[in-house]
Amino acid sequence: MDVNVDWQGGLEFSSDLPSGYEITVDASEESGGNNNGPRPMELLLTGLGGCTGIDVVLILEKMKAELEDFKLEIKAERAEEPPKRFTKIHLNYKFTGKNLNERKVERAINLSETKYCSASSSLNAEITSSYEIVNTD
Structure with a gap:
């Protein structure tokens, strides 16, 4: 299985998954992120x-x-x-x-x-x- 994770700036990353879905992860605001996705x-x-x-x-x-x-x-x-x-x-x-x-x-x-x-x-x-x-x- 291969997954690519792309930096979106700040502490946010997005990934296009092999299943066809896209997911975004981010850090909490307290940790310096923008809270734009799950941890x-x-x-x-x-x-x-x-x-x-x-x-x-x-x-x-x-x-x-x-x-x-x-x-x-x-x-x-x-x-x-x-x-x-x-x-x-x-x-x-x-x-x-x-x-x-x-x-x-x-x-x-x-x-x-x-x-x-x-x-x-x-x-x-x-x-x-x-x-x-x-x-x-």
Whole structure:
């Protein structure tokens, strides 16, 4: 995968992605930016959430789970000193659906975390998870 990142002036950068989308990142005004886009570290967590979320939904669909809603809450801690990397990340998966089977949910999360999610495998952070299931009958 190749991505080009182009400086727009100040602390703003834009990128035309291979998927055809364009994204702009910028720093906060407090950090000297113009606040014209999300921060890179926000996008890193968003990428992690999207990666594991896609995995989990695809796996649950194959398991014939009747998923109605799915949300991820991600809480992360960063190091105090530069490069201020993520040191701990907690993913809380929240599922709503009909007759959702706890074992299937656990299996889907485990497969994403241990086998399929390339984003989590690319991070040097302690990643933990939990889940909640709301069954609507």
